Amino acid sequence: MDREAKIVIVGAGIVGSAIAFQLTRRHRNVTIVDAGRPGSGATLASYAWINSRDKSPHQYHDLNRRSLDMWQRFARQLNDDIGLRWGGEMRWSATGPGAESLLARAEELRSWGYPVIEVTKDQARVMEPGVVMEPFTSAVYCEIEGHVDTQRTVRVCLNRVQQAGGELITNDAVTAINRYGNRDGSPGEKPAIRSVTLAGGRELPCDVLVLAAGYETTGLAAMTGIEFPQRRSPGATVVTEPLSPIFRNIVCMHTPRDLPEPQALMNVRQFTDGSVMVHGGTHDGSIGDTSDDAPEKLITEIANFIPSLSGARIKEVRRGMRPMPEDGFPVIGFADAVPNLYMAVMHSGVTLAALTGEFAATEILDAARIDILEPYRLERFNR
Ligand SMILES: Cc1cc2nc3c(=O)[nH]c(=O)nc-3n(C[C@H](O)[C@H](O)[C@H](O)COP(=O)(O)OP(=O)(O)OC[C@H]3O[C@@H](n4cnc5c(N)ncnc54)[C@H](O)[C@@H]3O)c2cc1C
Structure with missing residues (x-):
């Protein structure tokens, strides 16, 4: 992806912050916007146990296990005290x-x-x-299990983003997602997103939009015509x-x-x-x-x-x-219906933040499709 591409991330919980951090490590300037204070959603309430203990089936267990193992590297990359404790x-x-x-x-x-x-x-x-x-x-x-201080983790991720020139916008909600249309004003076949509008009135142009807004992602996805079912939890x-x-x-x-x-x-x-x-x-x-x-x-x-x-x-x-896709499993990846929309919504988002941050950056920047994420695409709900 073009180095100058504008990447906007909606949601500065642990998932959005981890994605912003990994994109920053790859020298991309990102804008991350949160309706409230960073880390004040599910990330604040989280028990934040990093584990793959209660995860089934085997394939989902493996996804969590892989992320658990990636946390050591994530912590090393962050290189700060994030209150991470191992001991089981x-x-x-x-x-x-x-x-x-x-x-x-x-x-x-x-x-x-x-x-x-x-x-x-x-x-x-x-x-x-x-x-x-x-x-x-x-x-x-x-x-092999541990836990982490989610507030410190979010803070350190976002500090790194800002130090590298990325922008953090807080207390300003995304209220509209604007898409390209055809010349005659009708929507294109798969119209891409061109910008988001904030409650405060700013319009943020975007080449890629990442929705990591936890439970609120359902409402935001609906602004692009995407139906994304979640359970209340x-x-x-x-x-x-x-x-x-x-x-x-x-x-x-x-x-x-x-x-x-x-x-x-x-x-x-x-x-x-x-x-x-x-x-x-x-x-x-x-x-x-x-x-x-x-x-x-x-x-x-x-x-x-x-x-x-x-x-x-x-x-x-x-x-x-809790962000809780209807079947209990994560939603990670580009949405088929909207070419430049990437979604990252999941329970166990603390355990999965290490993997999601790194894999999302790879899929967004390298046009890769990571095979172990295939079971977790949004499209499974529309088959
Ligand atoms: C009680 C509890 C216990 C848990 N225990 C564990 C556990 O032990 N281990 C584990 O791995 N996971 C656990 N989880 C789950 C985990 O905490 C979540 O999966 C994770 O925090 C999700 O992070 P997130 O960044 O996706 O969402 P959130 O932290 O919810 O962040 C979403 C952000 O989006 C922002 N936002 C929403 N709408 C908009 C908008 N329109 N514009 C701009 N910003 C917006 C919100 O303000 C919020 O800050 C637990 C959750 C809870 C609630």
Whole structure:
């Protein structure tokens, strides 16, 4: 692609910021625009566990695994403190059937080359003396997983973009996407995008438009006539005031899935400043978004497993809409119907940011079609 081509990215969450950063590394000047503050969408609320643990089928697991492995390089490229921590995730089961399913999944993951190992109760206790794993029927540990501070990651990506001459526009939403027409004013057969208009009145010309606007991408895509179905999936996480270190070896912990809610499915990680993030609920739902007392309840429940969290003061409740294409899988790539429109919308966008940033830059700048992205094209919804 022409070095002078104008590339506009809509959405400065972790996905749009990673794409902007990788394009910048390839010496392209980009403009990245966000309706609000960078990183304030799903990226803010994210539990930000970098993993391929709960990802199926095998092909989707591999996509996430590849990105997990790419995070080390991404962090090296960023060359700054992004709060990235490796050390792995531990979870355990509380019932007989729970143990069967936990260990069967671990076996399946190992057959895919994913290093999940079974640990005994004594080993688990030695690894994490601050965690009360009761009731206990089995436990597994996966050493290669980590988590990251998404706010720092976005900030560092965007600093690099701006230092290289790229433009960051904040608090200004894209309100129109303008396309070329035929000379008689009728739309062309596949009319390309020529510019976007911002709420503040600016018009940004573009040779390539990247939509990385998370859940809002559906509305933006509709401005080009593209139907992009997403599920509603609100989520929230609770962040405490800083505490002493809660883990000795691991960096993420999940409570047993086979306990009754709300004890089941709580996830915990600790930021480098000592504050602790607790995420309750599955990836399809989370703690009640309208309930004011839910965050306190979550802390009370988690303190049954991590006593040092008892009475922890809540600093922040973060809420966001997960980007969630209807079938749960990412949408990455140029849209067939609009030749210069690139879309990047996905759940697990933290795990997938390393891969998406690099692969999107390759597809945009080198006119490549990366084969492992083929299952994740938008067109699968219109077949
Ligand atoms: C509670 C929760 C837990 C999660 N846990 C994990 C996890 O453990 N691991 C993992 O990998 N993923 C996790 N995810 C998913 C992950 O956080 C998201 O996939 C990722 O943050 C998406 O990033 P994004 O940049 O695509 O979208 P967003 O962060 O939503 O960013 C989109 C941006 O677009 C901007 N925007 C929207 N409309 C416009 C417009 N018209 N004009 C300009 N800008 C616009 C918004 O302001 C926003 O900043 C979780 C998500 C949630 C909510």
